[in-house]
Amino acid sequence: MKVTISRKAHFNAAHRLYRKDWTFEKNDAVFGKCNNPNFHGHNYGLTVSVTGKIDPETGFVLDVKVLADIIREEVEIPFDHKNLNLDVPEFQDLNPTAEHIAVVIWNKIKKRIQPDFDLEIVLNETDRNFVTYKGEE
Ligand SMILES: Nc1nc2c(c(=O)[nH]1)N=C([C@H](O)[C@H](O)COP(=O)(O)OP(=O)(O)OP(=O)(O)O)CN2
Numbered sequence: 001m002k003v004t005i006s007r008k009a010h011f012n013a014a015h016r017l018y019r020k021d022w023t024f025e026k027n028d029a030v031f032g033k034c035n036n037p038n039f040h041g042h043n044y045g046l047t048v049s050v051t052g053k054i055d056p057e058t059g060f061v062l063d064v065k066v067l068a069d070i071i072r073e074e075v076e077i078p079f080d081h082k083n084l085n086l087d088v089p090e091f092q093d094l095n096p097t098a099e100h101i102a103v104v105i106w107n108k109i110k111k112r113i114q115p116d117f118d119l120e121i122v123l124n125e126t127d128r129n130f131v132t133y134k135g136e137e
């Protein structure tokens with residue numbers, strides 16, 4: 001029997017959507033206001049869901065306290081109040097779209113949980129825009 005546990009978190013971060021190998025005009029045409037060279041910010045919402053078998057001794061799939069600590073160490077501390085383009089090494093050469101941020105977060109958290117657990121990341125960039133990543137199919 002598999003059960004899913006979820007933990008919510010949030011972080012505030014600045015970013016600029018653009019490609020270094022494109023002209024400003026091309027970036028402007030594709031990314032519009034998100035290509036502002038002075039950056040802009042979002043209050044990102046994060047939902048991390050872990051699916052696995054219940055440990056018969058504890059009754060937990062995974063202690064949510066443990067999951068909260070992983071999220072704090074892998075996401076909140078490195079991303080909160082940071083400029084994703086300038087401060088976060090994973091985005092030095094990776095456009096910090098919501099899709100890419102979700103994949104980066106999935107890879108960081110996946111390394112910290114049991115290999116047989118399934119992991120889903122839902123990242124809200126705004127109240128109305130969110131992306132979901134469950135790992136490679
Ligand atoms: N597929 C994606 N599309 C867009 C992304 C993204 O990460 N993936 N990101 C952006 C920008 O980051 C932009 O800042 C989003 O903010 P905004 O357009 O203000 O968001 P809203 O849709 O909530 O605002 P509206 O008022 O509804 O325009 C753009 N696209």
Ligand SMILES: [Zn+2]
Pocket residue numbers: 015034040041042
């Ligand atoms: Zn944005």
